[in-house]
Amino acid sequence: MDNARDDYSKLEEDLIKPITQTGRDFYITVAILLAVISVGVFAWIIQLRDGLGVTGLNRPIYWGFYITNFVFFIGISHAGTLISAILRLANAEWRRAITRSAEVITVLVLFWGVGNIINDLGRPERLLDTIFHGKFQSPLLWDVVSISAYLICSSVYLYLPLIPDIALLRDKFKGTKRGKFYRILAIGWKGTAKQWKILQRMISLMAILIIPIAVSVHTVVSYVFAMTIQPMWHSTIFGPYFVTGAIFSGIAALLIAMVVIRKSCHLQAYLKPVHFNNLGLLLLVMSILWFYFTFTENLTSFYGAEPSHLAVFYAKLTGPYAPYFWSMVFLCFILPMAILSNRKTRTIPGIFIVSCGVIVGMWLERYTIVLPTLINPRLPIERGVYTPSWVELAITAACFAAFILLYILFVKMFPIVSIWEIKEGKELGVEETTARVKSYLPDTVLEKKSGGSGANENDSSSRRENDHE
Numbered sequence: 001m002d003n004a005r006d007d008y009s010k011l012e013e014d015l016i017k018p019i020t021q022t023g024r025d026f027y028i029t030v031a032i033l034l035a036v037i038s039v040g041v042f043a044w045i046i047q048l049r050d051g052l053g054v055t056g057l058n059r060p061i062y063w064g065f066y067i068t069n070f071v072f073f074i075g076i077s078h079a080g081t082l083i084s085a086i087l088r089l090a091n092a093e094w095r096r097a098i099t100r101s102a103e104v105i106t107v108l109v110l111f112w113g114v115g116n117i118i119n120d121l122g123r124p125e126r127l128l129d130t131i132f133h134g135k136f137q138s139p140l141l142w143d144v145v146s147i148s149a150y151l152i153c154s155s156v157y158l159y160l161p162l163i164p165d166i167a168l169l170r171d172k173f174k175g176t177k178r179g180k181f182y183r184i185l186a187i188g189w190k191g192t193a194k195q196w197k198i199l200q201r202m203i204s205l206m207a208i209l210i211i212p213i214a215v216s217v218h219t220v221v222s223y224v225f226a227m228t229i230q231p232m233w234h235s236t237i238f239g240p241y242f243v244t245g246a247i248f249s250g251i252a253a254l255l256i257a258m259v260v261i262r263k264s265c266h267l268q269a270y271l272k273p274v275h276f277n278n279l280g281l282l283l284l285v286m287s288i289l290w291f292y293f294t295f296t297e298n299l300t301s302f303y304g305a306e307p308s309h310l311a312v313f314y315a316k317l318t319g320p321y322a323p324y325f326w327s328m329v330f331l332c333f334i335l336p337m338a339i340l341s342n343r344k345t346r347t348i349p350g351i352f353i354v355s356c357g358v359i360v361g362m363w364l365e366r367y368t369i370v371l372p373t374l375i376n377p378r379l380p381i382e383r384g385v386y387t388p389s390w391v392e393l394a395i396t397a398a399c400f401a402a403f404i405l406l407y408i409l410f411v412k413m414f415p416i417v418s419i420w421e422i423k424e425g426k427e428l429g430v431e432e433t434t435a436r437v438k439s440y441l442p443d444t445v446l447e448k449k450s451g452g453s454g455a456n457e458n459d460s461s462s463r464r465e466n467d468h469e
Helices: 001-019 024-050 065-076 078-089 093-097 101-122 124-133 138-173 177-186 193-226 238-264 273-304 309-316 322-340 349-375 392-413 421-442 446-452 453-468
Strands: none
Touching: 001 392, 001 421, 001 446, 024 193, 065 101, 065 193, 065 349, 065 392, 078 093, 078 101, 078 138, 078 177, 078 193, 078 238, 093 101, 093 273, 093 421, 101 124, 101 138, 101 193, 101 392, 124 138, 138 177, 138 193, 138 421, 193 238, 193 273, 238 273, 238 349, 273 309, 273 322, 273 349, 309 322, 322 349
């Protein structure tokens, strides 16, 4: 009993240490991120004052970096909802250490996806026109509705599993200003059997609800392109193609976050190689699936041989956007296949390299979807040229920096690894997993006769002897 108590005390100490102890690296990182954000805010003020003329956007290129960022950030948000919800519903025991770090990505990154839409509007107040004067026949209004529902549900899904850990922090920091903050968020949690039962039901309900919402969000994002008649946008494959790419980039973002958290917060005992190996294999599967959709999309455009589509097709494969396209193929398919398909290279450093490559490659994928089509419009008008200005680059960098900063601040406020879920895994995980395995394995004749473990051990021993012979 004392050993178990000491074990749990050590667990709590390890997972709360990133909150209570702050090193010099934290302040240096925050200072750098704030500097990048400051430059981005300065650029945004210039854009508000002078209009979108300070960007590289022009006619007919009315979408550029901002819409690329929007699709990219919304895609990354699938890291938490789909991965966490599916693993939770499947009772995958290895999920316990990674679910929260995934769920945080979902909530925080959505703000910057929406923020890039506001940047693209030029005048932020125009966003209200979509709400007050929008028509539901427009995919743009579908975006507003689906993303709003996604943000609300994702926030609730993040908050519910946080409650027991917030209550633990409330008791630890009792009598301090931080303790008052945690007391408000804990909403009277005492850990009674009734409260645990309600919490588990609510988490399961939100896990079920969040999956179709997450799938619908990036499907609707794809409709913004596919509902037009622009070449290589008007495609029925865009829905599943965008969802696949979203999950793909979301897993990569989660793996990068896990590597950084594991190193900076000294959580090697909780984020183990098995977590990276399992997610690395899932990343490999998604890479293959993503390549299938990419190949199919371009093959049908080439085989159809419609002139407007071929103009976009060759702009990507052999034209001015070929370096971006083939870099995307290398980073999103060739590199993952080379490293993740080999057990010797499927290590934490190898997975980190692949994940960084996938993040860059998936941003390039969005870029090569948006720009080549706009530069080669269907109408017989002059072809466009797009070069992002320093304003767009600064605002884009600020969005990434702001997301990273918010993630760091979350880690300093709440346990990034769920304490109560790790405890639950230690207490019930082995027993529940054993019972679940026994439930779907067939009963042997010896087990039926003996009804005990002795016969099973004899049977196993006999099999080992036969295998040896």
